Amino acid sequence: MTDLAQPTGSPAAWPDTYGDEAKPRMGFFTDTSICIGCKACEVACKEWNLIPEDGLVWTGESYDNTSSLNANTWRHVTFVEQRKQMHLDPIDVESGDVATATREGGPQPLRWLMESDVCKHCTHAGCLDVCPTGALFRTEFGTVVVQEDVCNGCGYCVPACPFGVIDRRHLPRQAEDAPLLMDLLGKKEDGRVWKCTLCYDRLKGGHEPACAKACPTNSIQFGELDELRERAGKRLEKLQAERWNGARLYGHDAGDGVGGFGAFFLLLDEPEVYGLPPDPVVPTAHLPRLWKSTALAAAAMFVGLAAAFVGGGE
Amino acid sequence: MTDRRAIDEHRSMENGRPGGTTPWRGSITELGTQMDSYYGRPIVKEPVWAPEVPFYFWTGGIAGAASVLHGLARLSRNHELAKRALVVGAIADTASPLLLIMDLGRPERFLHMMRMFKVTSPMSVGSWILLVSGGASNTAAALELLDPLPVVHKLRPVKWLAELVSFLAGPPLATYTGALIANTAIPVWSEARDELPWLFGASAASSAGAAIAMVTAPEHAGPARRAAVGGSAAALALTFAMEKRLGFVGEVYKEGDARRYGRIAKAATAAGAGLIALRGGRSRAATVLGGALVLGGELALRWSVFRAGFQSAADPKYTVVPQKQRVAERGGGSST
Numbered sequence: 001m002t003d004l005a006q007p008t009g010s011p012a013a014w015p016d017t018y019g020d021e022a023k024p025r026m027g028f029f030t031d032t033s034i035c036i037g038c039k040a041c042e043v044a045c046k047e048w049n050l051i052p053e054d055g056l057v058w059t060g061e062s063y064d065n066t067s068s069l070n071a072n073t074w075r076h077v078t079f080v081e082q083r084k085q086m087h088l089d090p091i092d093v094e095s096g097d098v099a100t101a102t103r104e105g106g107p108q109p110l111r112w113l114m115e116s117d118v119c120k121h122c123t124h125a126g127c128l129d130v131c132p133t134g135a136l137f138r139t140e141f142g143t144v145v146v147q148e149d150v151c152n153g154c155g156y157c158v159p160a161c162p163f164g165v166i167d168r169r170h171l172p173r174q175a176e177d178a179p180l181l182m183d184l185l186g187k188k189e190d191g192r193v194w195k196c197t198l199c200y201d202r203l204k205g206g207h208e209p210a211c212a213k214a215c216p217t218n219s220i221q222f223g224e225l226d227e228l229r230e231r232a233g234k235r236l237e238k239l240q241a242e243r244w245n246g247a248r249l250y251g252h253d254a255g256d257g258v259g260g261f262g263a264f265f266l267l268l269d270e271p272e273v274y275g276l277p278p279d280p281v282v283p284t285a286h287l288p289r290l291w292k293s294t295a296l297a298a299a300a301m302f303v304g305l306a307a308a309f310v311g312g313g314e
Numbered sequence: 315m316t317d318r319r320a321i322d323e324h325r326s327m328e329n330g331r332p333g334g335t336t337p338w339r340g341s342i343t344e345l346g347t348q349m350d351s352y353y354g355r356p357i358v359k360e361p362v363w364a365p366e367v368p369f370y371f372w373t374g375g376i377a378g379a380a381s382v383l384h385g386l387a388r389l390s391r392n393h394e395l396a397k398r399a400l401v402v403g404a405i406a407d408t409a410s411p412l413l414l415i416m417d418l419g420r421p422e423r424f425l426h427m428m429r430m431f432k433v434t435s436p437m438s439v440g441s442w443i444l445l446v447s448g449g450a451s452n453t454a455a456a457l458e459l460l461d462p463l464p465v466v467h468k469l470r471p472v473k474w475l476a477e478l479v480s481f482l483a484g485p486p487l488a489t490y491t492g493a494l495i496a497n498t499a500i501p502v503w504s505e506a507r508d509e510l511p512w513l514f515g516a517s518a519a520s521s522a523g524a525a526i527a528m529v530t531a532p533e534h535a536g537p538a539r540r541a542a543v544g545g546s547a548a549a550l551a552l553t554f555a556m557e558k559r560l561g562f563v564g565e566v567y568k569e570g571d572a573r574r575y576g577r578i579a580k581a582a583t584a585a586g587a588g589l590i591a592l593r594g595g596r597s598r599a600a601t602v603l604g605g606a607l608v609l610g611g612e613l614a615l616r617w618s619v620f621r622a623g624f625q626s627a628a629d630p631k632y633t634v635v636p637q638k639q640r641v642a643e644r645g646g647g648s649s650t
Binding site: 192 | 350351352353355356357358359360361362363379382383386387390417418419420421423424426427429430432433434435436437438441484485486488489490492493494496497498499500503504507508511512514515516518519523537538540541544545548623627630633634637638640641
């Protein structure tokens with residue numbers, strides 16, 4: 001990526017901008033192979049971060065009634081029911097032989113995938129790049145956080161996120177909110193954007209994020225990103241040796257379209273099965289070319305309008 | 315609650331889809347290995363922008379191109395046309411920031427836009443362009459209208475400076491909005507990054523030309539008419555080229571609101587431009603009718619592009635399929 005795609009707060013500037021206060025980059029490794037779908041992470045996140053309730057509905061989509069990450073859901077457990085073998089060439093428990101039933105065209109067994117999704121805290125974060133106010137910033141831990149007293153609700157970050165994580169909160173303004181200076185132009189709701197902060201406040205106090213703390217199986221692992229990547233690599237090797245079907249890492253590669261995730265995953269199927277994009281690219285990766293094209297278009301419009309005067313100024 | 319309602323509405327739409335390309339609906343146990351999306355739910359979020367935004371794309375375009383037409387008319391000593399262009403530009407320049415402020419979730423915090431200048435955010439760059447352009451064109455227009463007053467008459471150098479600034483700010487103001495929406499994760503906008511600034515520039519020239527021609531006597535309005543006709547032709551050609559080149563991702567322009575507004579845009583723009591080209595030189599009435607058609611057509615164009623973004627985000631296939639294709643072309647399987 002070129003210089004334009006290296007914005008303020010990107011790894012080019014981080015952690016240097018923090019000087020002595022810089023910390024190692026922290027993140028999550030979410031290992032979905034041991035997720036049991038208990039949603040303790042969702043609840044802990046809601047409680048710690050005082051996130052409002054966002055509708056109580058039954059979706060009929062397995063055990064998932066939260067449906068997606070949004071302004072009021074910062075951890076979201078996905079539930080996928082599929083007819084697919086859990087293991088390739090499954091081992092018959094009694095004889096120790098490779099079972100043949102599924103290979104002979106018998107019914108595929110049901111498997112139930114669960115994954116606790118979260119903001120990816122991208123190395124090249126689309127939301128941060130496009131934020132015009134500086135409300136979104138990169139912390140000393142390398143995470144991406146919204147400053148709610150700066151956000152003016154422009155909403156640009158929402159379509160700029162390749163994962164559909166950050167979202168505007170559609171809740172009425174509260175009594176304690178600042179009064180509208182321009183009542184006529186105002187909207188009667190809290191229009192700011194919200195997302196996972198990787199529990200910035202807890203990190204500041206030396207604690208791990210609420211979701212990781214609450215996770216009973218250690219599916220959500222919190223730590224220094226370099227160490228987590230190493231651990232994830234070993235875990236993947238183990239699962240592959242055990243012939244787990246579809247095991248792969250997602251977002252661990254610093255060479256991907258967002259420069260690697262600060263919060264990455266071990267998945268058991270293609271990313272889109274979990275509602276994740278297969279090949280996310282930060283929008284600003286194309287921005288240098290886009291600005292050039294825009295400058296050319298502006299010049300072309302000027303020339304075109306000048307040509308309108310060629311036939312006489314009247 | 316709004317989010318959930320939108321999701322549920324989307325889901326009921328999906329249920330009614332007759333055999334789409336991606337068979338993701340069905341009972342949870344039937345989904346099985348065919349499921350290639352998460353219950354058909356969107357991956358990227360729909361924009362949260364309100365209807366003010368496409369109206370702003372339209373007024374901002376008019377403001378930018380009108381400033382350029384004004385400057386060029388001054389240079390060619392067509393002061394009648396210059397004065398009208400200045401006023402049209404100033405009105406559009408005044409409406410633009412109001413529309414943007416109305417769209418903010420926290421309008422009282424509009425000034426937070428001025429906390430920084432950030433080249434990675436077309437919205438930040440655009441806010442500054444709009445501030446400069448609006449300030450300059452309104453200053454120039456005010457001084458122009460008050461010029462008969464002796465006090466104001468002495469301020470002529472200030473007016474000339476203001477005119478020059480708005481002249482220079484015009485082209486970027488008219489085109490940056492294309493970069494703004496292309497710089498997102500919305501497939502139909504992002505993939506059109508080579509066309510959108512050009513399309514918006516052409517649309518701006520067309521609508522500004524039409525608006526100015528409508529309020530100017532035909533004998534002075536020649537350049538404005540040519541801008542309207544030429545801009546319309548360019549906008550139409552670029553629309554067709556964009557929809558064709560986008561291919562699969564561009565299919566949203568064949569559905570729903572994007573299609574509806576797109577058809578209005580094409581028909582109204584072509585009819586209006588044709589009318590101006592054939593009769594505009596002789597008939598003021600033909601210019602007014604043709605100009606109104608072009609203005610309506612260009613507004614419909616902005617709406618078509620705007621709604622296409624929502625439709626593109628709502629269906630995960632537009633996000634997933636091109637990305638899978640990209641992965642396959644790189645020769646990589648899954649990201650193991």
